[in-house]
Amino acid sequence: MTVSAAWDRLQSRLAELPERTLSELFSHDAQGGAARVAAMSQRIEADLGELGEIGMLLDWSKTHLDGAILDGFEELAQATGFDAARDALFSGGVVNPTEGRAATHGAMRGSGTDTDVEEAEALLARMGMLVGAIHDGALGPIKHVIHIGIGGSALGPALAIDALTRDLALVDVHVVSNIDGLALEQAFAACDPATTLIAVASKTFTTTETMTNAASALQWLAKNDVADPGGRVVALTANPEAAVEWGVDETRILPFPESVGGRYSLWSSIGFPVAMAVGMDDYSAMLAGAQAIDTHFREAQGRANGPLLAAFGDLYYSRIRGCQTRAVFAYDERLAMLPDYLQQLEMESNGKSADADGAPVAGPTAPVTWGGVGTDAQHAVFQLLHQGTHLIPVDFIAAIAPGDDLDPAHHRSLLMNCLAQGAALMAGKASGDLARHYPGDRPSAMFLLDDLDAASFGALIAFHEHRTFASAVLMGINPFDQFGVELGKAMAKSIESGEGEFDASTAALMAAAGL
Numbered sequence: 001m002t003v004s005a006a007w008d009r010l011q012s013r014l015a016e017l018p019e020r021t022l023s024e025l026f027s028h029d030a031q032g033g034a035a036r037v038a039a040m041s042q043r044i045e046a047d048l049g050e051l052g053e054i055g056m057l058l059d060w061s062k063t064h065l066d067g068a069i070l071d072g073f074e075e076l077a078q079a080t081g082f083d084a085a086r087d088a089l090f091s092g093g094v095v096n097p098t099e100g101r102a103a104t105h106g107a108m109r110g111s112g113t114d115t116d117v118e119e120a121e122a123l124l125a126r127m128g129m130l131v132g133a134i135h136d137g138a139l140g141p142i143k144h145v146i147h148i149g150i151g152g153s154a155l156g157p158a159l160a161i162d163a164l165t166r167d168l169a170l171v172d173v174h175v176v177s178n179i180d181g182l183a184l185e186q187a188f189a190a191c192d193p194a195t196t197l198i199a200v201a202s203k204t205f206t207t208t209e210t211m212t213n214a215a216s217a218l219q220w221l222a223k224n225d226v227a228d229p230g231g232r233v234v235a236l237t238a239n240p241e242a243a244v245e246w247g248v249d250e251t252r253i254l255p256f257p258e259s260v261g262g263r264y265s266l267w268s269s270i271g272f273p274v275a276m277a278v279g280m281d282d283y284s285a286m287l288a289g290a291q292a293i294d295t296h297f298r299e300a301q302g303r304a305n306g307p308l309l310a311a312f313g314d315l316y317y318s319r320i321r322g323c324q325t326r327a328v329f330a331y332d333e334r335l336a337m338l339p340d341y342l343q344q345l346e347m348e349s350n351g352k353s354a355d356a357d358g359a360p361v362a363g364p365t366a367p368v369t370w371g372g373v374g375t376d377a378q379h380a381v382f383q384l385l386h387q388g389t390h391l392i393p394v395d396f397i398a399a400i401a402p403g404d405d406l407d408p409a410h411h412r413s414l415l416m417n418c419l420a421q422g423a424a425l426m427a428g429k430a431s432g433d434l435a436r437h438y439p440g441d442r443p444s445a446m447f448l449l450d451d452l453d454a455a456s457f458g459a460l461i462a463f464h465e466h467r468t469f470a471s472a473v474l475m476g477i478n479p480f481d482q483f484g485v486e487l488g489k490a491m492a493k494s495i496e497s498g499e500g501e502f503d504a505s506t507a508a509l510m511a512a513a514g515l
């Protein structure tokens, strides 16, 4: 059966079901909703031995999913070959057909073929040795790292460092991505050139922004009397030859396989600045937490599979209910950058119009992912969630253990606010005055982590990688290419070279900007 026929079948199946409100779904349940909560919640936990443990409670009961809808989605998963695609992901199959590649980010944390995992372990050991040597002073006293990369070569490290170093960072890391010189200047202002290491992170080692910033960072070291600026550069790349050509000594190049996609590369040497900041023990705990989710994703079947269930929810809202966005609110300052990270993961992976065979897709693909941090967002954008005209499924993410050392009243209030928002979105409040009427019936899912330590952080990110992959499989698309970013890059190059021909508007703007 084609993916499009499987979707037709699901749509007809769902059209026959009664469309129940969230309140009806709860009241339908003889136990006052408790049975629904039990059926639609799941705890994922794993003991990671010396590296700690992970535990997270996922609650999908405040979404419109129910047993009958999930039956339909499980049938869709079967018809679209989900099990085989999942096996292919972990067994080195070509899951990225347009580029003829496997996707081996799982192997970077121990989930893959023996050969891929062995290679990953050797690369990790090499990174661990370099991190240890730098911490021990092999490159002089290093107190700062300026990590230069963009997209997947920046967002993961920036998020992980922000999430995991609130208590203590072994070195001060600044992630610089933008070609806007202000970004690099800000990092320079915060660093002492005499004790700064430059990490150049680029899978291709050709990205204009990164190479321009890297060259300026070297000039900054030289201008500030660093005797051997090149000796202070570490390269993180899948193209080591280009790094050598650029002038990086082979001993300071940390390679990773071509089959690890940019937005899936936190687990590869792109994670070097994370390891520099948190140390190899916590970095290994992050990998182990991610691996625990790999194991869950590989083994759990149907709706018992957390990432697959999340994908069912995402597709139900985007394709059946027509939601064009999905929002993520972390009630935790340490995850303030998570929406940015998820934007790239989900939108660059699944924002496609062609299916994996090059035919037009059967329906809408990735919704726009957006979000923020609670409670701040409550006082900014939640008005629209509660009373606006859009239906927006929301994910709430919070940790039971506080990240701060202040009066427990802070964390208690944070968690209470988070739970109150989900309850209010669902219940609404009737009023004869339309301006004061809350329609309710607005869906949300809850991710409640026991704690936000390195292992749980790794688990949370891996969960979202697999959620994205599962959605792609169910839509029949390839999540591992990103040809859509190329045209803009090519146009920028034509503007720079002065060779391209442009429309009248762009030509006039170029003249106005002096380009």
Ligand code: F6P
Pocket (backbone or CB within 6 Å): 150, 151, 152, 153, 201, 202, 203, 204, 205, 206, 207, 210, 262, 263, 348, 482, 485
């Ligand atoms: O332009 C998109 C992209 O290719 C992303 O997929 C990638 O994460 C980013 O650019 C950076 O690429 P690189 O790591 O090769 O510099």
